[in-house]
Amino acid sequence: QVQLVESGGGLVQAGDSLRLSCAASGRTLSSYAMGWFRQAPGKEREFVATIKWSSTTSYKDSVKGRFTISRDNAKNTVYLQMNSLKPEDTAVYYCTATVRPGLRVLASDYDYWGQGTQVTVSS
Numbered sequence: 001q002v003q004l005v006e007s008g009g010g011l012v013q014a015g016d017s018l019r020l021s022c023a024a025s026g027r028t029l030s031s032y033a034m035g036w037f038r039q040a041p042g043k044e045r046e047f048v049a050t051i052k053w054s055s056t057t058s059y060k061d062s063v064k065g066r067f068t069i070s071r072d073n074a075k076n077t078v079y080l081q082m083n084s085l086k087p088e089d090t091a092v093y094y095c096t097a098t099v100r101p102g103l104r105v106l107a108s109d110y111d112y113w114g115q116g117t118q119v120t121v122s123s
Contacts, residue, residue, distance in 0.1 A: 001026045001027070001112075002024055002025075002026045002027050002029075002032070002097050002111075002112040003024065003025045003026045003112075004022055004023070004024055004095045004096070004097060004112055004113065004114035005022070005023050005024075005025075005095075005114055005115070006020060006021065006022050006093065006094070006095045006114045006115065006116060006117040007020070007021050007022075007023070007117060008020040008021050008117060009093060009117030009118045009119045010118075010119070010120070011120045011122065012085055012119075012120070012121055012122070013121070013122050013123075014085060014086055014087055014121055014122065014123050015084060015085065016085050016121070017081070017082060017083045017084075017085065018082045018085065018119060019079055019080070019081050019082070020036070020079065020080040020082070020093055020095075020117060020119075021077055021078075021079055022034070022036075022077060022078040022079070022080075022095030022114060023075075023076065023077050024076045024077065024078075024097065025076070028073070028076060029071065029073060029076050029077075029078070029097065030053055030073040031053055031099065032053065032097040032098060032099055033050060033051065033052045033053065033097070033098050033099075033100065033101075033102075033103070033104060034050065034051050034069075034071060034078040034095070034096065034097050035047065035048075035049065035050035035051075035095075035096040035097075035098070035104065035110060036048040036049045036050075036069060036078075036080045036093055036094065036095060036096070037093070037094045037096060037107055037110075038089075038091035038092065038093045038094065038119075039091055039092050039094070039116075040090060040091040040092075043091075045094070045107050046060065047060055047105040047106070047107070048060050048063060048067065048080070048093070049063065049067055049068075049069040049080060050069065050103050050104060050105065051069045051070065051071055051078065052102075052103060053073075055070075055071065056103065057069055057103075058103040058105065062088075063082075063089075066082065066083050066084045066085075067080060067081065067082050067083070068080070068081040068083075069081075078095060080093070082119070085119075085121045086121060087121045087122065087123045088121075089119060089121050090119060090120050090121050091118075091119060092116040092117065092118050092119075093116060093117050093118075093119050094113055094114055094115075094116045095113070095114040096110035096111075096112060096113050096114070097110065097111060097112040098110045098111050098112075099111065
């Protein structure tokens, strides 16, 4: 089993930055692909970014160039650096993990989920 705990969310203004962290326990993350999803009120959960054990990454088109996913396997932690935040980035952000190969963008492909952290961007 893998337990994931997100932190770093908050209330910011448009154009500001935030860094989300996801600390894992239970197993080492080095063999897992990690992802970040988000869910805004009244909307479905959507893919944001993912990173393989090899550090290959993939992003949702609307966050490319603004968000960066990274991992520190020694600390069993994954990060999501979010720059130039927009009001439409407002959502609960979830950290996820999967042992499936490849870059996964479907929520159903992920096995473990954190509780989520709220990000609110005011205009």
